[in-house]
Amino acid sequence: MKEAQRSPVNRCFGGNCPQNKKPIPQLREQQIKEAFITARQRKDANRAISNLLLQLHCALPQVLEAIKRQVERRNLSPYVLSVAIERVEQQRRRNGLSMQEIVEFENFKASLGPQ
Numbered sequence: 001m002k003e004a005q006r007s008p009v010n011r012c013f014g015g016n017c018p019q020n021k022k023p024i025p026q027l028r029e030q031q032i033k034e035a036f037i038t039a040r041q042r043k044d045a046n047r048a049i050s051n052l053l054l055q056l057h058c059a060l061p062q063v064l065e066a067i068k069r070q071v072e073r074r075n076l077s078p079y080v081l082s083v084a085i086e087r088v089e090q091q092r093r094r095n096g097l098s099m100q101e102i103v104e105f106e107n108f109k110a111s112l113g114p115q
Helices: 026-056 060-072 079-093 099-112
Strands: none
Touching: 026 060, 026 079, 060 079, 060 099, 079 099
């Protein structure tokens, strides 16, 4: 008779876990928190960009100026503008922009100044 394959058994029931696990260092814990916060901000930024695109019925490069004005009025987070710029740069790398849109995009980035 073949012996059954043994798999490790979780023996943590009702808080009776062995205490041999080392605690996560404080720095590592802070990095994990920052990663979750950044992921949440990116998700919110993408949602805000999608809502603007639906409301204005135009492409992302044309919406950048509206996003900039909303950020200046403090209606949107500055992170939304940076995510929108990243998305336009991705379109540019995929050759999804015309030459006119590329020129307008570069002028827009130049108008932002140093970041």
